[in-house]
Amino acid sequence: MITDEKIKKLQxxxxxxxxxxxxxxxxxxxxxxxxxxxxxxxxxxxxxxxLRHKPDDPQWEDRDRLILSNxxxxxxxxxxxxxxxxxxxxxxxxxxxxHSRLQGHPHKGYLPGxxxxxxxxxxxxxxxxGMALAEDMINPYSDKFFYCLLGDGELNEGQNWEAFMHAxxxxxxxxxxxxxxxxxxxxxxxxxxxxxxxxxEKFESFGWHTQEVNGHSFEDLxxxxxxxxxxxxxxxxxxxxxxxxxxxKEFERKPEWHGKAPTKEEGEMAISELTAN
Amino acid sequence: MLTNFANKNVFDSDVEQVAxxxxxxxxxxEAGKNDDRIVGIxxxxxxxxxxxxxxxxxxxxxxxxxxxxQHMASLASGMAAMGKIPFISSYSMFxxxxxxxxxxxxxxxxxxxxxxxxxxxxxxxxxDGGSHQAIEDIAIMRPIPNLDIIVPADATEAKxxxxxxxxxxxxxxxxxxxxxxxxxxxxxxxxxxxRAYSVWESENPRVAIxxxxxxxxQALLSAKALEDSGVKTVVLNSHxxxxxxxxxxxxxxKNTELVVSAETHQITGGLGGAIAELLAKNMPKxxxxxxxxxxxxxxxxxxxxxxxYGLDSKTITSKIVTALDE
Numbered sequence: 189m190i191t192d193e194k195i196k197k198l199q200x201x202x203x204x205x206x207x208x209x210x211x212x213x214x215x216x217x218x219x220x221x222x223x224x225x226x227x228x229x230x231x232x233x234x235x236x237x238x239l240r241h242k243p244d245d246p247q248w249e250d251r252d253r254l255i256l257s258n259x260x261x262x263x264x265x266x267x268x269x270x271x272x273x274x275x276x277x278x279x280x281x282x283x284x285x286x287h288s289r290l291q292g293h294p295h296k297g298y299l300p301g302x303x304x305x306x307x308x309x310x311x312x313x314x315x316x317x318g319m320a321l322a323e324d325m326i327n328p329y330s331d332k333f334f335y336c337l338l339g340d341g342e343l344n345e346g347q348n349w350e351a352f353m354h355a356x357x358x359x360x361x362x363x364x365x366x367x368x369x370x371x372x373x374x375x376x377x378x379x380x381x382x383x384x385x386x387x388x389e390k391f392e393s394f395g396w397h398t399q400e401v402n403g404h405s406f407e408d409l410x411x412x413x414x415x416x417x418x419x420x421x422x423x424x425x426x427x428x429x430x431x432x433x434x435x436x437k438e439f440e441r442k443p444e445w446h447g448k449a450p451t452k453e454e455g456e457m458a459i460s461e462l463t464a465n
Numbered sequence: 466m467l468t469n470f471a472n473k474n475v476f477d478s479d480v481e482q483v484a485x486x487x488x489x490x491x492x493x494x495e496a497g498k499n500d501d502r503i504v505g506i507x508x509x510x511x512x513x514x515x516x517x518x519x520x521x522x523x524x525x526x527x528x529x530x531x532x533x534x535q536h537m538a539s540l541a542s543g544m545a546a547m548g549k550i551p552f553i554s555s556y557s558m559f560x561x562x563x564x565x566x567x568x569x570x571x572x573x574x575x576x577x578x579x580x581x582x583x584x585x586x587x588x589x590x591x592x593d594g595g596s597h598q599a600i601e602d603i604a605i606m607r608p609i610p611n612l613d614i615i616v617p618a619d620a621t622e623a624k625x626x627x628x629x630x631x632x633x634x635x636x637x638x639x640x641x642x643x644x645x646x647x648x649x650x651x652x653x654x655x656x657x658x659x660r661a662y663s664v665w666e667s668e669n670p671r672v673a674i675x676x677x678x679x680x681x682x683q684a685l686l687s688a689k690a691l692e693d694s695g696v697k698t699v700v701l702n703s704h705x706x707x708x709x710x711x712x713x714x715x716x717x718x719k720n721t722e723l724v725v726s727a728e729t730h731q732i733t734g735g736l737g738g739a740i741a742e743l744l745a746k747n748m749p750k751x752x753x754x755x756x757x758x759x760x761x762x763x764x765x766x767x768x769x770x771x772x773x774y775g776l777d778s779k780t781i782t783s784k785i786v787t788a789l790d791e
Contacts, residue, residue: 305574311539318543350536
């Protein structure tokens with residue numbers, strides 16, 4: 189069980205992460221706002237409550253692996269990593285700039301702590317499964333977990349379903365997929381662009397333990413992850429229902445904020461709203 | 466005349482012929498015995514690609530993905546990130562034909578040691594027809610950074626190449642033909658990634674033929690026929706298309722009048738393109754390209770198709786004679 193005290197702490201960090209995201213995107217002048225803000229709670233929860241990792245030793249062999257499949261929400265990943273101590277907070281302002289370690293989409297050769305380079309959609313789950321299967325060959329009693337974060341629009345890509353099918357076959361228990369179910373993608377609402385429902389039933393029919401939770405509730409997330417970690421003989425997927433642009437009313441639930449950055453004025457407005465109470 | 470690197474029986478009418486994929490299958494088995502990091506992954510073509518030799522010996526290190534070439538490439542990338550050295554095999558048409566972006570981004574952009582093995586490359590698939598004849602694969606692989614591209618000339622070399630790429634920490638693409646191919650090299654022929662060598666040399670050659678894969682045999686037949694009619698040549702086996710052995714190639718072509726590339730691939734973007742780029746930069750020369758001329762393949766026996774697409778030794782010989790007369 190997660191304590192109220194821990195939840196308060198996570199809420200504070202998530203708020204800082206959202207402010208970081210706005211500052212980074214304004215400075216960069218481009219990037220993906222809605223998904224980054226929407227996933228701030230999930231990423232904060234994972235990096236500050238769930239993951240077994242050592243920010244000062246990113247290559248630590250026994251770490252859990254977090255694979256970000258929809259690499260365009262890199263700002264939230266970078267912000268939580270900086271807050272967790274992987275690199276100095278000041279470096280966030282180099283996002284998307286020449287010679288920066290914070291490439292527009294994450295590249296593992298540039299920044300220690302990035303498990304794979306991503307951007308082109310649909311290939312993260314295959315890689316996470318590959319990592320889990322390799323670990324199973326090396327150490328069948330391993331207690332590492334492999335978390336793969338995916339967008340919902342990304343599920344249009346057929347390769348995901350190859351990976352879901354294969355993971356179901358392998359009955360691999362330490363693979364946990366988390367879907368950012370925010371219902372937007374570049375061209376509009378996912379339910380218009382390419383409807384995904386019934387999504388839960390799709391995953392279940394592929395042999396996955398499936399849960400649907402509020403992606404902004406640390407209690408719900410905690411309960412879901414604990415359950416997922418204790419499932420035997422099955423991979424687990426958590427559909428995290430989130431509000432894209434969460435925390436800034438102007439940006440919330442609007443597909444046009446999927447792929448653009450705030451202007452300086454919009455950024456100031458967003459930060460004053462985020463820090464209002 | 467043949468060099469020490471050639472099979473001395475290569476011109477015999479009963480020269481031994483072995484499918485290249487058999488060399489790969491044996492090589493992978495041996496690599497697997499040498500190094501327990503080696504993993505085999507296959508997309509429903511286990512026996513066709515001869516990976517079953519490895520899978521039978523090491524079932525715990527073999528993964529069957531079914532017909533999922535894109536997933537297979539990324540899965541291998543994930544395994545490599547955990548320290549494995551995965552070999553992924555299918556037909557060239559699908560691997561790398563179907564899964565190019567996964568190879569480019571999840572394997573090469575990450576620079577992890579996944580070995581992409583494509584069999585049934587070229588028109589030699591024969592009766593299956595043009596849909597299955599990968600003759601564009603080298604062109605799509607050449608521009609990808611970090612990737613070695615190797616096209617062995619025969620089964621003996623395919624085995625050596627498999628063992629060699631198993632030892633590097635880089636991505637590689639190994640291109641194999643389906644049909645039985647005459648052995649043009651011998652057990653003692655040294656194999657080193659990125660190092661071309663001559664299989665035929667005459668003094669003061671007028672022509673340099675640079676070949677890969679089954680075309681090394683055709684080039685040798687052509688070299689012998691040309692020698693008999695008084696045209697001296699050198700034949701190089703440039704099994705590694707990337708990194709191309711620029712030094713050796715430039716050394717051999719320096720005093721020739723004509724350079725010939727020979728491959729079972731479109732003339733666009735393959736070995737010929739790589740050599741033309743090298744020559745244009747360093748040593749412009751007259752060049753002819755033996756390869757498929759912007760057409761798709763079709764059904765037929767490998768021999769019929771080699772003739773139809775101008776890949777047989779007779780066509781090579783006549784094109785060289787014509788070019789020298791121009």
